[in-house]
Amino acid sequence: MRVVPQTTPSGRAVPRRQSKRSSRHSAAETRDFEELVIELACAFVRVTTDKIDEEINRWLERVILALGLDRGTIAEINPSSDWATFSHGWAREPGQIIGKSLDANALLPWVKGKMLAAETVVMPSVDALPDEAAVDRESMRRYGPKSNVMIPIKVGGVVVAAVGFGALYHERSWPPQVVRQLQTVAEILGFALERKRVVTEMLKLRNQLTYVSRINTLGELAASLAHEINQPLAAIRSNAEAIQSMLESERPDVDEIKAAVADIVSGDARAGDTIRRLRALFRREELVRSETDLGELLAEVSRIIGSDAVIRRVSLKIDVRHPLRPILADRVQIQQAVINLLLNAFDAVSETEQHAREVTLSAHEEESGCLKLIVHDCGRGIEPDALPRIFDAFFTTKPNGMGMGLAISRSIVEAHRGRLSVSSNPGRGTTFEITLPRPSEHPLWIESKPVIGER
Amino acid sequence: MIATPAPSETDRSLKSETKPALILVEDDLSVLRAMRRLMLSAGFRVVAFDRPRAVLDGELPKTGACLIVDMHLPEMNGVQLCETLAAKGCRLPVIMITGHIDEGTRELVGRANAVAVLFKPFTRDSLLEAISKAFAVTKRA
Numbered sequence: 001m002r003v004v005p006q007t008t009p010s011g012r013a014v015p016r017r018q019s020k021r022s023s024r025h026s027a028a029e030t031r032d033f034e035e036l037v038i039e040l041a042c043a044f045v046r047v048t049t050d051k052i053d054e055e056i057n058r059w060l061e062r063v064i065l066a067l068g069l070d071r072g073t074i075a076e077i078n079p080s081s082d083w084a085t086f087s088h089g090w091a092r093e094p095g096q097i098i099g100k101s102l103d104a105n106a107l108l109p110w111v112k113g114k115m116l117a118a119e120t121v122v123m124p125s126v127d128a129l130p131d132e133a134a135v136d137r138e139s140m141r142r143y144g145p146k147s148n149v150m151i152p153i154k155v156g157g158v159v160v161a162a163v164g165f166g167a168l169y170h171e172r173s174w175p176p177q178v179v180r181q182l183q184t185v186a187e188i189l190g191f192a193l194e195r196k197r198v199v200t201e202m203l204k205l206r207n208q209l210t211y212v213s214r215i216n217t218l219g220e221l222a223a224s225l226a227h228e229i230n231q232p233l234a235a236i237r238s239n240a241e242a243i244q245s246m247l248e249s250e251r252p253d254v255d256e257i258k259a260a261v262a263d264i265v266s267g268d269a270r271a272g273d274t275i276r277r278l279r280a281l282f283r284r285e286e287l288v289r290s291e292t293d294l295g296e297l298l299a300e301v302s303r304i305i306g307s308d309a310v311i312r313r314v315s316l317k318i319d320v321r322h323p324l325r326p327i328l329a330d331r332v333q334i335q336q337a338v339i340n341l342l343l344n345a346f347d348a349v350s351e352t353e354q355h356a357r358e359v360t361l362s363a364h365e366e367e368s369g370c371l372k373l374i375v376h377d378c379g380r381g382i383e384p385d386a387l388p389r390i391f392d393a394f395f396t397t398k399p400n401g402m403g404m405g406l407a408i409s410r411s412i413v414e415a416h417r418g419r420l421s422v423s424s425n426p427g428r429g430t431t432f433e434i435t436l437p438r439p440s441e442h443p444l445w446i447e448s449k450p451v452i453g454e455r
Numbered sequence: 456m457i458a459t460p461a462p463s464e465t466d467r468s469l470k471s472e473t474k475p476a477l478i479l480v481e482d483d484l485s486v487l488r489a490m491r492r493l494m495l496s497a498g499f500r501v502v503a504f505d506r507p508r509a510v511l512d513g514e515l516p517k518t519g520a521c522l523i524v525d526m527h528l529p530e531m532n533g534v535q536l537c538e539t540l541a542a543k544g545c546r547l548p549v550i551m552i553t554g555h556i557d558e559g560t561r562e563l564v565g566r567a568n569a570v571a572v573l574f575k576p577f578t579r580d581s582l583l584e585a586i587s588k589a590f591a592v593t594k595r596a
Contacts, residue, residue, distance in 0.1 A: 223555055223556075226554075226555060227527075227554045227555035230554035230555065230575045230576060231554055231575065233576040234490075234575035235485045235486045235488070237489075237577070237578065238492065238579075239488075239489040239492060239493075241493055241578065242489065242492035242495075242496045245496035245579070256492065266485070267489075310527050310529075311555055313532065
């Protein structure tokens with residue numbers, strides 16, 4: 001039996017005796033694993049945020065298999081909470097993942113302490129754990145593993161999780177080189193988790209901002225929405241009072257009364273529709289995907305914004321060219337982007353003479369399969385030096401403008417993997433073009449450029 | 456529904472002196488129908504138009520009628536219509552109606568030289584009050 005020194009430079013638990021079965025790592029095996037780690041690193045550079053969790057589980061599997069182990073797991077740990085929650089894992093046999101979470105303070109206090117102190121724990125056998133880890137030893141005996149390495153994962157300089165690579169049936173040795181490679185893997189996983197956290201947070205903020213902007217836009221439309229509702233209400237009121245009058249006569253005109261009642265019913269339906277449409281726009285923040293027919297979407301937009309066009313005396317033309325294949329999209333957000341472009345267009349023609357106040361909203365599908373939504377106005381146009389900054393957050397040419405509308409519209413379009421572009425001739429007009437990719441090419445809602453911050 | 460009344464109908468309905476006539480100009484057809492019903496049931500004669508052009512092309516009486524014009528019409532707004540009619544020599548009193556009030560509308564209303572302004576939805580009573588005010592003005596004139 002070989003005698004090994006009490007402490008090692010990395011501070012890991014010292015085995016008191018060499019395990020009976022030590023795995024021999026040939027140079028070839030080490031090299032193969034080295035290549036695997038490089039492949040893993042590249043994979044995590046390339047992976048898109050929405051696939052990070054899947055990718056982590058995939059690579060836990062590959063690492064476990066490559067090293068002849070049985071189980072790999074990541075558990076989120078927290079100094080202020082007793083519980084460690086398993087967030088990722090792979091095991092040779094189902095059922096070897098031991099549930100969603102465990103009481104780390106009760107079962108693995110010593111290991112938890114080491115993790116939070118950013119120290120790797122190498123456990124060739126359960127007996128190799130020191131005396132102060134008696135509780136942990138007991139837990140290991142009960143839940144497996146027979147031999148493992150546990151490595152802390154830092155995110156933003158703070159330990160937030162621990163990854164464990166374990167063997168469930170045999171004890172084994174862990175050469176320093178292998179431990180170092182596993183520490184590299186842990187670090188890469190940490191970067192990936194950090195990226196996911198940051199992007200998730202950014203998407204949440206972006207959704208909140210989009211929602212706030214939409215409420216603001218609805219505020220701008222308030223007057224015209226009120227007008228839209230006042231029309232059917234006026235019809236209902238007049239019809240009802242006319243019926244009252246007619247009923248007072250000696251021979252009421254029953255047919256006319258019936259016609260008036262029918263008009264009341266349809267007026268009510270019209271008012272109800274407007275309110276329903278409005279309520280939909282006040283919907284909560286998260287993105288909601290659904291099969292969306294762009295033709296219907298634009299028809300709704302024209303109903304929402306129709307009164308505003310009337311009040312501002314703008315002639316709004318809608319030109320939808322079929323076929324337009326439906327796409328998976330967030331209906332409310334696309335409507336928000338289009339409404340924003342239309343309101344800008346109305347502003348642009350506000351100074352033009354009345355008969356020339358034309359805004360066109362058109363849609364068609366290109367040969368390539370992508371869908372185009374175009375808003376064109378023949379208004380005052382955008383100055384060449386303002387054009388490159390037109391989509392910047394907080395950039396506005398209006399005295400009361402907040403400058404967020406176009407930035408958010410672009411953000412919405414890009415979240416759908418599309419493009420929002422503009423061309424303009426001062427004095428001749430402006431055209432905004434939304435391009436949405438082929439229906440079959442998804443996924444959606446992966447990273448897109450932040451609205452505020454770097455380009 | 457009534458868009459442009461035939462000329463003979465106009466002659467018959469407007470030239471008779473017994474019942475006062477209301478000349479209604481409103482582009483929303485459901486509102487137009489409802490208002491017409493209300494006014495007929497109140498005992499008036501009604502001639503209804505849904506486009507300003509039709510009013511300008513028709514022949515309006517000199518007296519015994521009052522105009523009820525919606526502010527927001529296609530082709531030209533209610534005020535422009537009244538200004539055009541006035542330029543053609545029309546002296547009929549005007550009641551303006553609108554479903555919407557904001558800075559722009561307020562300013563327009565000021566220019567309208569209207570006897571009264573009604574906001575949609577309005578009651579039968581407020582409509583009758585405005586109409587009697589309009590005819591009182593006519594009588595005085």
